[in-house]
Amino acid sequence: xxxxxxxxxxxxxxxxxxxxxxxxxxxxxxxxxxxxxxxxxxxxxxxxxxxxxxxxxxxxxxxxxxxxxxxxxxxxxxxxxxxxxxxxxxxxxxxxxxxxxxxxxxxxxxxxxxxxxxxxxxxxxxxxxxxxxxxxxxxxxxxxxxxxxxxxxxxxxxxxxxxxxxxxxxxxxxxxxxxxxxxxxxxxxxxxxxxxxxxxxxxxxxxxxxxxxxxxxxxxxxxxxxxxxxxxxxxxxxxxxxxxxxxxxxxxxxxxxxxxxxxxxxxxxxxxxxxxxxxxxxxxxxxxxxxx
Amino acid sequence: xxxxxxxxxxxxxxxxxxxxxxxxxxxxxxxxxxxxxxxxxxxxxxxxxxxxxxxxxxxxxxxxxxxxxxxxxxxxxxxx
Numbered sequence: 001x002x003x004x005x006x007x008x009x010x011x012x013x014x015x016x017x018x019x020x021x022x023x024x025x026x027x028x029x030x031x032x033x034x035x036x037x038x039x040x041x042x043x044x045x046x047x048x049x050x051x052x053x054x055x056x057x058x059x060x061x062x063x064x065x066x067x068x069x070x071x072x073x074x075x076x077x078x079x080x081x082x083x084x085x086x087x088x089x090x091x092x093x094x095x096x097x098x099x100x101x102x103x104x105x106x107x108x109x110x111x112x113x114x115x116x117x118x119x120x121x122x123x124x125x126x127x128x129x130x131x132x133x134x135x136x137x138x139x140x141x142x143x144x145x146x147x148x149x150x151x152x153x154x155x156x157x158x159x160x161x162x163x164x165x166x167x168x169x170x171x172x173x174x175x176x177x178x179x180x181x182x183x184x185x186x187x188x189x190x191x192x193x194x195x196x197x198x199x200x201x202x203x204x205x206x207x208x209x210x211x212x213x214x215x216x217x218x219x220x221x222x223x224x225x226x227x228x229x230x231x232x233x234x235x236x237x238x239x240x241x242x243x244x245x246x247x248x249x250x251x252x253x254x255x256x257x258x259x260x261x262x263x264x265x266x267x268x269x270x271x272x273x274x275x276x277x278x279x280x281x282x283x284x285x286x287x288x289x290x291x292x
Numbered sequence: 293x294x295x296x297x298x299x300x301x302x303x304x305x306x307x308x309x310x311x312x313x314x315x316x317x318x319x320x321x322x323x324x325x326x327x328x329x330x331x332x333x334x335x336x337x338x339x340x341x342x343x344x345x346x347x348x349x350x351x352x353x354x355x356x357x358x359x360x361x362x363x364x365x366x367x368x369x370x371x372x
Contacts, residue, residue, distance in 0.1 A: 139350040141334045238331040246338050247347065258342040 010211055011107075017207045018111050021200050025114035028196065032121045035193070042133050042184055045071055048078040049187070050180045053173055055244050058269045061260055073252040075134070078187070080248045081173060082126040083138035085194075088166040089123040095159045111204055118197045125190050138247060153219070154228065157212040161232055161290065164205040168281040169239050171198045206284060213290050229292045232285065240274045241265060298343040298369040303361055305339045318362040328358070340368050 042048075045068065054070070054077050056062040062070060093116060099105045100112040130137045150158065171194075177183055178192035217225065244264055249257035264270055285291040303316055306327050313327070322328040328336050336358065337348050348368075357367035 141337070141350050234331055238334075242334070246342065258338055261338070 010214060014207050014211055015107060017203065018108060021204050022111050022114060024200060025111070025118070028200075030193070032125055032193065036125060036189055037186060038128070038132060039186060042186065044075065046184055047071055047182050048075040049081065049173070050177050050183065053176060053273075055264050055270070055273075057273075059264060059267045061254075061263055061267075065254075069252070073248070073254070076248040076252045077243075079130050079134040079136070080138050080245045081170075081243065082130050082190075084140065084242055085126040085170055086123055086130065086137055087140040088170070089119050089126070092163045092166065093119055093123070095163065099156075108204075108208060115201060115204070118201070122194055122197065125193070129186075129190060138245060140242065153212070153216050154224065157209070157216050158228070158231065160205060160209050160212055161285075162235060164202065164209050165232070165236055165239055165278075165281060167198055167202050167205060169277060171195060171202060172277045174198065209290070210288055213288055217289065225292065229290060232290060236278055236281070237274075240277065244270075298340075299361060299365045301343045302336070302339055302364055305336070316361060318365075319360050321359055322361070323355075323359065333358070340364065344368050 048071070051057055051070065051074065054062075054074050056065070056070065056073065065073070096112055096116060096119075100116070101109050105112070127137060174191040174195040178188055178195050180188065183191075216228070220228075244261045246257035246261045249260045254260050282291065306316060306322070307313055309332065310327060316322075316327065320327070337350070337353075341348055354367075357363055
């Protein structure tokens with residue numbers, strides 16, 4: 001992320017966005033350990049997440065289940081969703097912490113402090129919710145090697161694209177569930193708080209990805225740019241499919257959990273949900289030229 | 293499900309994702325040949341779990357156990 005002639009406008013804009021987001025992070029600062037209220041238990045028969053956001057909504061699988069079963073399923077789906085948040089946040093904290101105050105990250109490091117602090121608090125309240133009301137955090141595949149070895153610039157770009165895709169995915173759910181009056185106050189509160197902070201993180205992520213991509217595009221050939229686009233496309237699908245966890249279907253008492261996952265992934269409703277969840281993300285990535 | 297049935301399910305799942313392939317050798321490296329990559333790995337774990345009926349802990353996974361069909365058979369489908 002070094003300066004290059006001809007990109008001063010982008011860097012000025014980045015600096016301006018960093019200043020604005022850092023100021024807003026200070027103004028919006030809150031203490032989550034005091035702010036959130038945690039009832040001892042939540043009713044098992046409530047909607048734990050908006051029914052329209054569950055993976056079975058409108059599908060043939062849902063048609064074979066009673067409303068009581070769908071509500072029970074919504075509990076395990078919500079636990080999976082918050083578990084994904086816990087693991088996604090841990091992965092992004094590792095990557096951002098690895099880069100803060102290192103060469104090439106002088107400009108964003110000031111905002112990284114807000115980012116790391118806020119993400120740590122998000123991870124705490126999502127884990128607290130899972131453990132308090134579900135007694136478990138669903139395990140996920142560790143980040144590990146998710147792309148073939150890359151040169152340093154491309155590797156950093158893909159790291160921050162992954163972070164951005166993850167944040168935009170979960171924010172779609174957070175923003176809708178924060179406003180859903182069918183949901184319990186505690187559920188709405190954690191979604192609302194997360195959405196409030198993520199709006200800033202997404203704005204930051206888009207600026208950073210844009211700059212990192214400018215650096216990569218300047219030195220990459222067409223083959224490498226095609227490979228980056230193909231990887232990002234696959235990563236978006238992979239992220240979305242992590243919502244369809246057979247362990248969730250098993251815990252909700254559904255027969256043939258892997259078969260349920262496969263049926264749901266192949267259903268037209270899945271394609272529609274994926275399109276709606278990633279609509280803004282895809283538009284942004286196509287506008288930057290990252291998706292081609 | 294017998295031991296052989298289990299590994300057949302895994303083999304068939306991989307082949308279903310690679311129509312260009314007719315067979316997979318028992319010791320063929322699944323990662324190096326890109327039959328399984330990091331993004332499809334999670335599905336492989338779910339397929340094995342479904343065949344064995346036992347949950348695999350992602351936090352304690354040893355990648356060597358997934359390197360080939362024979363490694364998968366030894367790690368997950370061999371009765372003591």
